[in-house]
Amino acid sequence: MKVELQQIDKHFGSVHANDHITMTIPAGTIQGILGENGAGKSTLMKILSGFIQADSGVIKLDGKKVVIHTPDQAIHHGIGMLHQDPLDFPPMRVVDNLVVGSPGGLVPNKKEAIAALKKLQERFGFQIDPDAYVETLTVGERQQLEILRLLWLGARVLILDEPTTGISASQRLKLFDTLRKLAADGMTVIFVSHKLEEVEVLCHRIAVFQRGRMVGEAKPPYVTTKLVEMMFGKAITLDERAPCATCDPVLKVEHLEVEDTRLHICDINLEVCRGEVIGLAGMEGSGQRMFLRTLAGLTRPVGGKVIVHDKTLTGKTYASFRKAGVTYVPASRLEEGLISGLSLTEHFILAREQKGFIINRDAAVKETEENIDQFFIRGKPETHVEALSGGNQQRALLALQRQDVDVLLIEHPTRGLDIESSIWIWSKLKARCQLGATIVFISSDLEELLHYSDRILVFFGGKVSEPLDAGTTTVDQLGQLIGGLGMKS
Amino acid sequence: MPKTSSRWLGLLFQVGAVLLALLFTSIILLLVGAKPFQAYERIIYGAFSDMGHISDVLVVWVPLVLVSAGLLITYSTGLWNIGIEGQIALGAIFTVWAMRLLQDSSIPPVLIILVGFLAGMLGGALWAALAGALRVFGGVNEIFGGLGLNFVSTALTIWLIFGPWKRPGVGSMSGTVPFDTSLWLPMVGGSRLSLWSLGLGILGIVVVYFILQGTYFGLRLKAVGKNPRAAFLMGIPTSSYMMLAFILCGVFAGLAGAVQVTGVYHRLIPSISSGYGFLGMLVAMLVNYQAIGAPFVAFLFAALNIGSIQLPIDLKLDSTLSGVLQGALVLFVLLMDGVRRRVLHKK
Ligand SMILES: Nc1ncnc2c1ncn2[C@@H]1O[C@H](COP(=O)(O)OP(=O)(O)OP(=O)(O)O)[C@@H](O)[C@H]1O
Ligand SMILES: [Mg+2]
Secondary structure (H helix, E strand, O other): OOEEEEEEEEEEOOEEEEEEEEEEEOOOOEEEEEEOOOOOHHHHHHHHOOOOOOOEEEEEEOOEEEOOOOHHHHHHOOEEEEOOOOOOOOOOEHHHHHHHOOOOOOOOOHHHHHHHHHHHHHHHOOOOOOOOEHHHOOHHHHHHHHHHHHHHOOOOEEEEEOOOOOOOHHHHHHHHHHHHHHHHOOOEEEEEOOOHHHHHHHOOEEEEEEOOEEEEEEOOOOOHHHHHHHHHOOOOOOOOOOOOOOOOEEEEEEEEEEEOOOOEEEEEEEEEEOOOEEEEEEOOOOOHHHHHHHHOOOOOOOEEEEEEOOEEOOOOOHHHHHHOOEEEEOOOHHHHHOOOOOEHHHHHHHHOOOOOOEOOHHHHHHHHHHHHHHOOOOOOOOOEHHHOOHHHHHHHHHHHOOOOOOEEEEEOOOOOOOHHHHHHHHHHHHHHHHOOOEEEEEOOOHHHHHHHOOEEEEEEOOEEOOOEEHHHOOHHHHHHHHOOOOOOO | OHHHHHHHHHHHHHHHHHHHHHHHHHHHHHHOOOOHHHHHHHHHHHHHOOHHHHHHHHHHHHHHHHHHHHHHHHHHOOOOOOOHHHHHHHHHHHHHHHHHHHOOOOOOHHHHHHHHHHHHHHHHHHHHHHHHHHHHOOOOOHHHHHHHHHHHHHHHHHHHHHOOOOOOOOOOOOOOOOOOHHHOOOOOOOOOOOHHHHHHHHHHHHHHHHHHHHEHHHHHHHHHHHOHHHHHHOOOOHHHHHHHHHHHHHHHHHHHHHHHHHHHHOOOOOOOOOOHHHHHHHHHHHOOOOHHHHHHHHHHHHHHHHHOOHHHHHHOOOOOHHHHHHHHHHHHHHHHHHHHHHHHHHO
């Protein structure tokens, strides 16, 4: 379906999120949308999919003007959107998730849904158990489910807002294949991302956004440096890696054994030095998250020991881990990281040391302003966190981490950040390492893992690799390990 | 500026909600064959016609505002403390208990009253802690736990009145033997209003306003209420904060119970909470959990309660009409709030 956006304009208070944006996307195209954090990408997509309304502007589908007020109407017109922060119904089975949003009689036809699901899954090579609970699915599987659901509801325009941030490399390849197949069938795909290399390999054309405006368009062959310049108005390069000093062990893991309903991992041993960065690699759901949560005291290990600063903390509460200097930064920003309904200032008050009984608002606002400047958060002290763009939420989350913690456990530190911010966030994190902090992080971005870690642990099929030296490992080697090739059994 | 215009819009919707509630109640009045304006006039007359009536309104206002203050704390923490009725009753029971123990001793009456108040706070807090523990440690939803505890508290009250604390001879629904007048809160002139309890009501709502607006404690409660998982990861011990919220709310409910005993009934009666717990929940909902509005809405509700007593006297209408109006107000305000959000969303 051909999608035309004409003069779409949207203000949030004083923020001009979309400034008279006009673009036309022919049917069968994969349209890439690039732009720094807060550029207005999600806003435009939400307008197209009926989650918010534009102040002015026209949307035309196949040349016909349409009015879209709700997501329901959007899907009725054939527009479906996958959100940056997945909106699904976790305590439900997969089939129920499918039928719940479907139009039709009072009694949903589950058999039909299961059959349709099976057919779609075969076509794209997905393997989701219709009877599984959605909460047991990995982020990648939930995304596949969401795509299937939208297709089942009759979507002919598929919008994906940063779909690759939480999924593994192989799931990403599968996703790209799927999108190419869909486009070949005449479907219009809109793909929002920060990752240049993805947009470059996947998209037929790219639009670049900056501060609410569309500042340029590109067609293959793409020139990466050109795109970066369009996004930021300047060229950007990666920092050089700093070599690691001598080892002073801060965090020790001995014969650790963790398990959940799907996985059992035995005998993990690791010694992390002061100032070191450890990357945890693996397909989503291979146990790296469980391991990280065990290091934070959020999950109890079945056996073995976790030692922080020579103190054995195994079996202790999260509070004692925090006291020992450990902090945990979750990936799901609005579910576990930030508190919707509270302002940035209130977050900083909560995250910082309590001084007395009564809050000094002026001091808190001042500190928040400093952090906003320092971390380039696009927002005001009184902005509620849910009104920040995805990338700005991530910056806020990182800015909230206290300076005195020395073991930082981070899930996907740069998920949803544009390249400039990722580099900048890592420079901040590395600076903390210089001051003696230790970082263990999960990422599905191989480049990030290799570039910023000192050593990498690869999780696959209930096993954990020996720590790899990130300096001497290549992307291909790491990719193979994640896929299970060459893992010692 | 969009901000001020949306505030005006909000006000407009609230006024609309009040008008709709009045319309709704009027229709009900017409259906039962009464004249709405006459009824409203009688209610206003019954509430404000003279000092006696006004002081009666304030007598109701005190426990209502105390209960609402407590409920603002649990609401902010994301908890529906339905057990509030039982907490008021337990506050009253503990007050009566302490005062019965001490009434024949040589302790000065002022001290006995003071101990009575402390005991009331303790009683309310304990009962709330029970609901809290069921929720936090037992995983029992506080609505069900509270409902159950309310039944138990009613049974306990009745048992005390007809059992251990019964009047000489035979127990009666009119309650236990009243305390000696020396153990009554001093009252203004010929009214039933005590300046002490009035002061307590004002102090209570001010304290809660201050806790929720200005303190770390209050902000953490809100954080727990809005997103317990994130609050926990930020290092807030969510279970303790939920328990504390229950206990604090229980203290306020217990105070309300103590006021009912020392200032109004001077004994334990079967329905000592007078439904102020549930009414307080309506108040808290109507002010959208903002402490600043609570004293005013509580006053309005108290006036409706007192004013409607005039209805059966003058118009042969049942006084429960005030309940209809109060309920309609809450429903329409919530409804209009939903409509307002949709309208703003559309824009
Ligand atoms: N509901 C809202 N209320 C107020 N401001 C908002 C709201 N949603 C978005 N904004 C603001 O609009 C601007 C654009 O946000 P948008 O989410 O479209 O950015 P984005 O390009 O998707 O960025 P990111 O890459 O970080 O996700 C930001 O400055 C953001 O703070
Ligand atoms: Mg976005």
